[in-house]
Amino acid sequence: MLNFLARRVAATIPVMLIVAILVFLITRLTPGDPAAILAGDAAGTDQIARIRANLGLDQSIVTQFGIWLGKALTGDLGESFYYKAKVVSLIGQRLEPTLSLAALTIVIAVLAAVPLGVLAAWRFGGWLDRALMGFSVLGFSVPVFVLAYILIWVISLKLGLLPVQGYQRIADGALPWLRHLILPSVTLSVVYIALIARVTRASVLEALGEDYIRTARAKGLPEARVLVGHALVNAAVPIVTVIGIGIALLIGGVVVTESVYAIPGLGRLTVDAVLARDFPTIQGVILFFSFVYVLINLLVDLSYVFFDPRIRY
Amino acid sequence: MNAPDARQYEALSIESAAIVRTQSAWGRVRASWSVRIGGSVLALLVLLALAAPWLGTVDPTLFDAGSRDLRPGAQGEITTLEGETVKHTFLMGSDSLGRDIYSRVLYGTRVSLLVGISTALLALAFGIACGLASGYLRWLDGVLMRIMDGIMAIPAILIAIALVAMWRGSLLTVIVAIAIPEIPRVTRLVRSLVLSIREEPYVEAAVSLGTPTVKIMFAHILPNCIAPLLVQGTFICALGILVEAILSFLGVGLPPDIPTWGNVMAEGRIHFNEYPHNIFFPGVFLAVTVLAVNILGDGLRDTLDPKMAKRV
Secondary structure, eight states: OHHHHHHHHHHHHHHHHHHHHHHHHHHHHSSSOHHHHHHOTTOOHHHHHHHHHHHTTTSOHHHHHHHHHHHHHTTOOOEETTTTEEHHHHHHHHHHHHHHHHHHHHHHHHHHHHHHHHHHHHTTTSHHHHHHHHHHHHHHHSOHHHHHHHHIIIIIIISOOSOSSOOOOGGGOHHHHHHHHHHHHHHHHHHHHHHHHHHHHHHHHHHHTSHHHHHHHHTTOOHHHIIIIIIIHHTHHHHHHHHHHHHHHHHHHHHHHHHHTTOOSHHHHHHHHHHTTOHHHHHHHHHHHHHHHHHHHHHHHHHHHHHOTTOOO | OOOOOHHHHHHHHHHHHHHHHHHTHHHHHHHOHHHHHHHHHHHHHHHHHHTGGGTTOOOTTOOOGGGTTOOTTEEEEEEOTTSOEEEEEETTOBOTTOOBHHHHHHHHHHHHHHHHHHHHHHHHHHHHHHHHHHHHOHHHHHHHHHHHHHHHTSOHHHHHHHHHHHHOOOHHHHHHHHHGGGHHHHHHHHHHHHHHHTTSHHHHHHHHTTOOHHHIIIIIIGGGGHHHHHHHHHHHHHHHHHHHHHHHHHTSSSOTTSOOHHHHHHHHTTTTTTOTHHHHHHHHHHHHHHHHHHHHHHHHHHHHOHHHHHHO
């Protein structure tokens, strides 16, 4: 197990290295002087000169990458001249809203999608199954911001049930926090529900065809226990895998959702940084999101042991 | 060699059955309701896009200060490029600059379809090249696949946003920016197909006859990849349309004067409370288009690529 852990962690290093190279290249492939690009449009000549010396731009590109990577590894992602702050502290400030949104979305999505997928597989070909498959195609096709505006229009503007936009820190009370997050999370969870429900349905369906299901039924177990205790548990690995892969989808959705609902999180920061051509922030955010994505998928891989005791590393 | 036994004959008969089936692949595709519905809606959209100038539209960049924020169906005036003022019915209302939403949405169909199809073709072309190279040239495989792993570790929209930030938004840069994050998936698909097809007896036969590698790649292996690639291409097309709209909506895509659904919606955000039609109409067009492409893709997958259909 420990051996596997070490190997699996080691396998993420080349992936993160490639990610770092790609992110590093963002400023080097942009037409123009990298120092001027990093400094932003409002920078003076002495500022640009300082950055040039700092990045070692007079040295070879490999050395430059070494300097940049060394700084990134010690948590120095550079400085945003647009926000006049360290990129790391910018990310830190914006972390809470995004984390809240993502966590609530995953909770909603899993709680809705897994039962729906199991029921659809249980009554394969029935109305629920067909409705779910239809919904999932629809869920993949309706853009997240169109859905957001439909929900805002109906629930906030017409019915006045929830706030239209904005974010409340959880420190200011859990209820206002939740009220502001429900609509964005539901919006964002639709694609995720479509994805997870499809995979749940397919893998439970496969499990239901196995001999042990027939045995479980034959020995008179209640159907609910057959479905959850036998079919779902055995179908868990693909479901957990797709939740991990779906994080990429979630991050993309966060960027759009935060923009529509005016949530001051990392997604909003990304868009604002691009609009301001604030390259240090763009680099930092992409590096951070990719790191989280790789890390979550690492955890997913490790969780297989927990879900399927047959897997021994 | 052993004497031919029953198992070999069985294998032979199964293979010939498969050949009969592939011959009628087109028939199965045409009989699929998903393909029919998705294809018809798409054909209609293509027709709308091509015939846009003759469907009661005006130049989508025209605006008139007197016709700002009109509701759908309202009468108003619009000033042409020659300075003439003509009466115009705003079927889908107008935006805060007094531009005709109906014209912008209809012309936006052109941009969306163009971006979707170009993205799919570009991602397929590069994906096929990388996949063939990776599956055939063992020394390149390790490096190439590690790079693809790296690209796949970055969420697709972030790559697209970063690339557009680097190059600034234009039709070409947006298409390239959306296509790049899709290349690794195509590469992986082609690579896995190549690895399994190169073990087939007919490839072995071609190799033993001394057929050049390039010819084997393009004449023997690539044709057998077409069905799954067509399916994959359809899904990339749907994604491309969606991502282009997202980029434009966020204000980082095509310049705001170009009529795209995302741009119309971005403009409509400010007055959404009072004039939801600016978001509603392009939103419906966008959703219906992506839905049609996805349904078409589902139909193609179910008929052409049953192995993949079984997976999900």
